[in-house]
Amino acid sequence: MERFEIESLALMPGQKVQAKVLSHHPWGVVVAIVGHENADLSASIDMIELFSRTTSSHDELLALFPPIGSQIDAVIEQIRRSHPPVSVRLSIRPADLESLTWRCDFCGEPTTLSPGGDALVLDSRSNDGPGSHTIISHRNCLAERIRPENSGERARALKIGKMC
Incomplete structure (x- = not known):
């Protein structure tokens, strides 16, 4: 039996990673986890989930989106390996990074x-x-x-x- 998630087994919730921001979306950003760019996984940061309760306007929330192409510190919140591609949800909330x-x-x-x-x-x-x-x-x-x-x-x- 082949497992599609072999490379992703090196990743786990609570682990700090570096992520490169690939694109912006209304809900957040899609990123590549540095060192795992060739793995069969998708990674994202749900900016609305992380920051909508602490920002007072949509513009304030948008200002928190890291720039496309930037490399940022993040921590793995969740990994879903039920079907390909593996889905990784990251947090950049300062308290979570700590x-x-x-x-x-x-x-x-x-x-x-x-x-x-x-x-x-x-x-x-x-x-x-x-x-x-x-x-x-x-x-x-x-x-x-x-x-x-x-x-x-x-x-x-x-x-x-x-x-x-």
Whole structure:
């Protein structure tokens, strides 16, 4: 079985990236993620979603659009790998660049995806075909859902990615 999303597996929510702005649209901008230009993925920044609540006019919102051709810092919010091309949604909100939070898919409470945070990113895949689904979880929420008798896996869920 061929998976269309192999190259995109290097990307995950909470990861900082560089993006080159390719075009403007009424809702936001289409970008290319630097270093992943040849991957089968589309990347965008939904400027309305990010900034419409904090701007007082359409002109003020438009002024926040990064110029076409510019290279900007961004953080990955979401990745959808259910069908090609892989869809990557980025944020350039200053608070997200500092520390991205997202709701845990188990408990619904905010969890920090940025390095040093308490989140794990799980990719669920099937042997039946391509595509995957990303699940965001607190370390503890995942560990609590692993059978108590499987203490090794519980311990790994609590420790994975942490510095010793």
